[in-house]
Amino acid sequence: xxxxxxxxxxxxxxxxxxxxxxxxxxxxxxxxxxxxxxxxxxxxxxxxxxxxxxxxxxxxxxxxxxxxxxxxxxxxxxxxxxxxxxxxxxxxxxxxxxxxxxxxxxxxxxxxxxxxxxxxxxxxxxxxxxxxxxxxxxxxxxxxxxxxxxxxxxxxxxxxxxxxxxxxxxxxxxxxxxxxxxxxxxxxxxxxxxxxxxxxxxxxxxxxxxxxxxxxxxxxxxxxxxxxxxxxxxxxxxxxxxxxxxxxxxxxxxxxxxxxxxxxxxxxxxxxxxxxxxxxxxxxxxxxxxxxxxxxxxxxxxxxxxxxxxxxxxxxxxxxxxxxxxxxxxxxxxxxxxxxxxxxxxxxxxxxxxxxxxxxxxxxxxxxxxxxxxxxxxxxxxxxxxxxxxxxxxxxxxxxxxxxxxxxxxxxxxxxxxxxxxxxxxxxxxxxxxxxxxxxxxxxxxx
Numbered sequence: 001x002x003x004x005x006x007x008x009x010x011x012x013x014x015x016x017x018x019x020x021x022x023x024x025x026x027x028x029x030x031x032x033x034x035x036x037x038x039x040x041x042x043x044x045x046x047x048x049x050x051x052x053x054x055x056x057x058x059x060x061x062x063x064x065x066x067x068x069x070x071x072x073x074x075x076x077x078x079x080x081x082x083x084x085x086x087x088x089x090x091x092x093x094x095x096x097x098x099x100x101x102x103x104x105x106x107x108x109x110x111x112x113x114x115x116x117x118x119x120x121x122x123x124x125x126x127x128x129x130x131x132x133x134x135x136x137x138x139x140x141x142x143x144x145x146x147x148x149x150x151x152x153x154x155x156x157x158x159x160x161x162x163x164x165x166x167x168x169x170x171x172x173x174x175x176x177x178x179x180x181x182x183x184x185x186x187x188x189x190x191x192x193x194x195x196x197x198x199x200x201x202x203x204x205x206x207x208x209x210x211x212x213x214x215x216x217x218x219x220x221x222x223x224x225x226x227x228x229x230x231x232x233x234x235x236x237x238x239x240x241x242x243x244x245x246x247x248x249x250x251x252x253x254x255x256x257x258x259x260x261x262x263x264x265x266x267x268x269x270x271x272x273x274x275x276x277x278x279x280x281x282x283x284x285x286x287x288x289x290x291x292x293x294x295x296x297x298x299x300x301x302x303x304x305x306x307x308x309x310x311x312x313x314x315x316x317x318x319x320x321x322x323x324x325x326x327x328x329x330x331x332x333x334x335x336x337x338x339x340x341x342x343x344x345x346x347x348x349x350x351x352x353x354x355x356x357x358x359x360x361x362x363x364x365x366x367x368x369x370x371x372x373x374x375x376x377x378x379x380x381x382x383x384x385x386x387x388x389x390x391x392x393x394x395x396x397x398x399x400x401x402x403x404x405x406x407x408x409x410x411x412x413x414x415x416x417x418x419x420x421x422x423x424x425x426x427x428x429x430x431x432x433x434x435x436x437x438x439x440x441x442x443x444x445x446x447x
Contacts, residue, residue, distance in 0.1 A: 003156065004026075004028065004156050004336060005027070005030065005154075005156050006022050006028065006029050006155055006157055006158075007030050007031075007032070007140065007154075007155035007158040007159070008022075008031045008032070008158075008159050009032050009158065009159070009160045009166075009167065009168055010031075010032075010033060010160060010161040010162030010166070010303075010305070011032075011033035011035075011111075011126065012111060012161060012162075012304075013107075013114060013320060014303030014304070014320040014321065014323060015031060015033075015159075015161030015162070016115050017060060017061070017321055017324045018327070019031050019118040019121075019124050020064045020066070020114065020117055020118045020121070020124075021064050021328050023118065023121035023123050024065075025328075025331070026123070027123065028123050029118075029121075029123060029124045030124075030127070030155065031118070031124065031126045031127065032127045032142065032144055032153075033126065033127065033128050033129075033130065034129065034130065034132070035128065036128055036129050037115075037128040037129075038108060038111060038112045039112065039115065039116070050104055050105065050106060050225035050227070051104075051107050051316075052077070052102045052104065052105075052212070052314030052318075053074055053102065053103040053104075053110070053318065054102040054103065054314060054315075054402070055318075055401060055402050055403070055404040056315070056321065056401075056404040057317055057321040058071075058103075058404075059322070059325060059405075060321035060322055061321065063324075064117075064324075066113075070105070070110065070113060073105055073106070073109055073113060073228070074103035074104060074105045075103065075104045075105075075209065075210065075226045075228060076101045076104075076210050077094075077101060077103065077104050077210055077211055077225070077226070078093055078094065079091045079092050079093035079101075080094070080211065080213075080214055081207075081208050081211035081212070081213045081214070082214050082216065083213060083214065083215045083216075083266070085215075085216075091208075091211060092377075094397060094398070095384075095395070095397075095398050095402060096384040096385065096386065096387025096388035096389075097387055097398075097402075100398060100401075101210075102314060102401065104212070104226050104227070106227060107317075127144070127146070129147075130146045131146075132144045132167050133145055133150070133167070135167060135168055135299065137158075137171055137172065137175070137299040138296045138298060139298065140154060140155045140156060140298040141154045141155075141158075142154075142158060156336075156338070157297075157298055157300065157338050157342075158298065158300075159299070159300045160299070160300070160301040160302075160305045161320075162305055163304045163305060164288055164304045164305070164308040166301055166305035168300075168301050168305060169183075169290060169301050169306065171295075171299070172290075172292075172301070175295070179292060180292075181292065182291050183288075183289075183290040184287075184288070184290070187284055187285065187286040188285045188286065188310060188364070189239050189241075190238060190285055191237075191238065191239075191240055191246055191282040191284055191285060192285060193235070193238070193246065193277065193280055193281070193282050194233065194236075194276070194280050195222075195234035195235070195236060195270060195273065195276045195277065195280070196231055196232065196233055196234055196270070196272075196276060197231060197232040197234060198231055198272070199229055199230025200230060203230045204230050205226060205230050206230075206232075206269055207224070207269065210226070211226075212224070213232070215265070215266055217262050217263075219239060219242075219244065220238040220239060220244040220262075221237050222234055222235065223235050223237070234270070240282075243258075244262070249277075252274050252278075259273065286308065287309055287310060287361065288304070288306075288307065288308040289307065289353075289354055289357060290306060291346070291350055292346055293306045293342070293345075293349070293350070294339075294342035294343060294345075294346050296339075297340075297342055300342045300345070300346075302323040302324070302349075303319075303323055304316070304320060306323075306349075306353065307319065307353035307354070307357060309353075309356060309357040309360045310357075310360045310361060311360070312361070312363040312364040313356065313359050313400065313401075314401070315356050315400065316360070319352075319356050319408070323349060326348055326349060327341075330348065351407075351409045352407045352408040352409050355407075355408040355411070355412040356400070356412075358412065359400060359408070359412050375426050375427055378426035378432075379422045379426045381432075382422060382425075382431070382436075382439055383395040383422070386436065386439060386440060386443070392444070393443060395415070396411070396412075396415025397415070400412070400415065414446055414447070417446045418443055421442060421443065421446070422439070425439065
């Protein structure tokens, strides 16, 4: 076994960024991935929800020196374009500051770019189509299958960045009593299905390019994010059962009638609706929480393997990339005392991971139920004015999304208090006659 050899299981976004940063630090890095090499053009059709890359993810990419290259693959989204049923579309900006916006990026496109960056290092080795089947946590050993044969490998440490179904986490769960391992998994009663708006004939975008579009309908909605080729990736977030349920909308006739009733302004943009709807799978949406994230100072989990969340705050990827940045900072502080590094890292991240998981659930209900609600629109109006006039004020969304060095838990605590106060003030009929300075002073007093 080579000294300071890091085995990474999972070549997704978190794992590939980790491989880049560990290679930059001089470690020998070996990455195992059960899927084929993306560079061979293999894609998981119908499951590539676009991602919203924001300040936390960008700060992590900047740490590795690849922020500029990745931004070239992104489209800025400056706010939510709301398409209320029976009403006119309106833009709800994410922030009152022009420089604060999020970026639409393709999951496979970003993953491919990170793999290519990591593969430039001589001290990084990728093993694709290699399914890890067994993990010896105490000795950082793995068994994996390739072409029907079983092989072993051993590192100084093994790090699982292998997503919500992580084999490393499952290995920890198998030693629940020994590790005092706690685990919870909570599914929404909603799933998702991917659709699309194709580019215009001239290659342009058929609807506003620099926005995240939402068609809210109470207990269900569709969102759309732009792509570089002029298309939009649409995602239906619907319950499984009931009038709007995926299990109910099981014929072309039912689907047609439903979209004519609830998504009439979207329907003209998706003439290929029926083909995509019945061909693409329905995905599940769940939250995973667990602790500890490390075992014996030899094995660690991060990213979705340790804290999978629903996608409604646009922070799942950003939180996973932030894991890599915080891990790197911890490594800088404690060197290769791996048990110390792993323990400090998990204790820094656990409460913050739980916080963004809870905020993502909150935002699901906000996006679905309240984006065209009068009190909510009033609150956003005041928040925009405050952010434009007072540089020291950040809304809850801005604290989470545009303040990357503020821990999620602190952003949640302060942001929730701000929301409570603002909604209370905006419920008054004369809310717009209250001097803006009064709002500012009361909000500043929140800690």
